[in-house]
Amino acid sequence: MSEWVALCAERDRAALRAALLGVDPGASLELVGSADALRGAIAEAVPGELCALVGPSADGVSPVNLAAAIVSDGGARTVALAERGVTGSLRSRAARAGIDLVIDLDAAIGTGDGGRPVSPVVPAPPPRPVAIDVAGPRAPLVVMCSGRGGVGKTSIVATAAAHAALWGLDVCAVDLDLACGNLFSCFGLSGGSDLSRLSAVGSISPEVAEGMRVTAHPGLSVVGPCDRPETSELAAARAGELLSALATSCDLLLVDTSPTFTDAVAQAAQLADRLVIVSDGGPGATAALARTSGLAVRLGVARTRIARIENRANPREHADLSTGRAEVGLETARVFRTFEGGLETEDLLASGRAIDLAESGSPFSDSVASALAQMLAELGRLPDAEGARRAAGGEPRWHRGLFGLRREAR
Numbered sequence: 404m405s406e407w408v409a410l411c412a413e414r415d416r417a418a419l420r421a422a423l424l425g426v427d428p429g430a431s432l433e434l435v436g437s438a439d440a441l442r443g444a445i446a447e448a449v450p451g452e453l454c455a456l457v458g459p460s461a462d463g464v465s466p467v468n469l470a471a472a473i474v475s476d477g478g479a480r481t482v483a484l485a486e487r488g489v490t491g492s493l494r495s496r497a498a499r500a501g502i503d504l505v506i507d508l509d510a511a512i513g514t515g516d517g518g519r520p521v522s523p524v525v526p527a528p529p530p531r532p533v534a535i536d537v538a539g540p541r542a543p544l545v546v547m548c549s550g551r552g553g554v555g556k557t558s559i560v561a562t563a564a565a566h567a568a569l570w571g572l573d574v575c576a577v578d579l580d581l582a583c584g585n586l587f588s589c590f591g592l593s594g595g596s597d598l599s600r601l602s603a604v605g606s607i608s609p610e611v612a613e614g615m616r617v618t619a620h621p622g623l624s625v626v627g628p629c630d631r632p633e634t635s636e637l638a639a640a641r642a643g644e645l646l647s648a649l650a651t652s653c654d655l656l657l658v659d660t661s662p663t664f665t666d667a668v669a670q671a672a673q674l675a676d677r678l679v680i681v682s683d684g685g686p687g688a689t690a691a692l693a694r695t696s697g698l699a700v701r702l703g704v705a706r707t708r709i710a711r712i713e714n715r716a717n718p719r720e721h722a723d724l725s726t727g728r729a730e731v732g733l734e735t736a737r738v739f740r741t742f743e744g745g746l747e748t749e750d751l752l753a754s755g756r757a758i759d760l761a762e763s764g765s766p767f768s769d770s771v772a773s774a775l776a777q778m779l780a781e782l783g784r785l786p787d788a789e790g791a792r793r794a795a796g797g798e799p800r801w802h803r804g805l806f807g808l809r810r811e812a813r
């Protein structure tokens with residue numbers, strides 16, 4: 404159960420309460436009367452104790468600006484924004500501001516005749532994706548998420564997918580950063596597949612899902628995002644169903660996400676065999692980790708399925724992965740490090756050469772391979788390939804020799 408403090412206009416309070424219980428069934432909610440009171444309540448609480456929820460406001464303050472201010476104040480465990488008629492551009496703004504969750508009050512409670520909102524008598528249940536059919540063999544699903552933008556999710560997904568393809572797997576890299584995703588560009592593609600097309604499909608069969616795969620390299624295809632940001636809403640509701648269908652037709656599903664926990668990300672998180680929270684040690688990293696892990700747990704993701712990646716780590720420093728673990732509630736989560744790859748990594752990815760990056764044997768590339776191989780080994784799905792077995796042997800070690808940085812022999 405989480406304690407939420409919220410600001411919301413009188414007329415929307417019932418809808419807000421119902422929507423919150425849909426996302427966090429055990430939530431306790433206290434409403435305050437002004438933006439200052441909301442920020443004050445968070446400031447006075449123990450950091451990480453309270454969650455903030457900003458609804459349609461009568462206070463004259465723009466809700467998204469207020470939520471963004473609360474994110475930058477720090478201290479809130481989760482910052483959520485609830486609005487009516489949420490648009491793609493609002494979600495993008497919220498993502499850029501580091502807001503964890505955007506709730507569409509209209510979608511959450513439905514609308515009655517004449518567009519008047521109808522509050523359900525029973526609070527809406529949390530979004531439950533279609534369960535992946537576990538009867539047959541299905542691909543492991545690894546989802547990268549973060550509470551902040553620019554930490555390296557897309558770079559890690561692209562590099563991991565390239566390694567998996569080189570190990571002989573049929574890998575599908577799915578871009579659930581529906582409005583702003585650029586995963587396809589890491590493979591030199593000019594676009595992905597437009598997931599908003601799914602809104603016109605009755606049920607997503609394996610054949611329909613297969614049709615969304617754009618081949619980037621032998622054994623590697625990209626799915627998503629949406630061609631136009633404003634259509635991302637259309638695809639969001641189908642994300643779980645899509646992943647379930649894709650899982651029956653490939654060997655590995657790697658999912659890239661937006662920095663904000665949208666509905667699509669929540670569905671992927673609930674289905675994931677490994678939900679990997681990526682952070683980069685920059686300012687605010689611990690708070691973002693705490694917010695993201697708290698939200699994942701409230702969405703019902705078992706802690707045993709949550710892992711962490713510390714990106715941009717220094718390969719010459721010994722790992723100190725204890726920092727922040729207790730505060731973020733992930734004491735038991737497996738932590739991997741992926742190394743700083745410098746301008747060469749950025750250039751290769753920006754020029755669409757993720758495959759070359761995977762073949763380069765650089766510290767970043769090798770550390771991503773190692774993290775992926777270890778996760779697959781834990782899931783009992785390590786491919787029978789020399790490169791995969793070597794990568795599963797543990798974090799590669801690097802030392803500075805006469806001729807620059809060199810990998811140590813194992």
Ligand SMILES: Nc1ncnc2c1ncn2[C@@H]1O[C@H](COP(=O)(O)OP(=O)(O)OP(=O)(O)O)[C@@H](O)[C@H]1O
Binds near residue numbers: 552553558662742
């Ligand atoms: N380990 C690394 N070494 C060098 N450059 C990196 C590393 N990780 C990420 N980058 C670079 O940092 C930038 C941001 O990375 P990336 O786009 O993967 O982050 P992201 O989490 O997907 O961002 P967003 O949340 O905006 O989607 C990119 O230019 C990428 O090439």
Ligand SMILES: [Mg+2]
Binds near residue numbers: 556557558584585660
């Ligand atoms: Mg990205």
